[in-house]
Amino acid sequence: MVSDAALQLFSALLWNTVLICAPVLGLTLLVGVGVSIFQAVTQIQDMSLSFLPKLVAAFIGLVAFGPWMLRRLVSYATQVISSLPGQF
Template sequence: MNSQMVLTMGQEALLMLLMVSAPVLGTALLVGLLVSLFQAVTQIHEATLAFVPKLIAVIAVFAIAGPWMLTMLVEYIRRTMEAIPGSVT
């Protein structure tokens, strides 16, 4: 295993991390922004008002995008495991 292979594997791992976490983080960011805007307009500053909508939105994203996320992770792990024999010299 040379340094180029290690760097490539690290780059693929980071890209996979970004791809899998982007839907959840993007949804939480968007819902948090909308709730903050709503709280600023109505001057209602309740902590649960910020938490509960984000939780519901993230659960919905996991329900919708969960199978895709799992498939992506399983494929990445499968490719990584298949690359092990070729990288050991």
């Protein structure tokens, strides 16, 4: 029974990790594709042009989605800590 509980906790951990990372990674991916298309059209191959917009997008994503990400993480941690004495 202990291994079932551990597998459920690990599964929930992986799912929450995907959900927490998805907004920032998705926003950075969209900006990266947009910059790549812009570079292909204009034939500008500057490395800072591909790095800086993605960095700014990641920062904006963290500012915009940070409170939701933190609530999700705290909720999961609270759920895990409160369920530990009953499972093990």
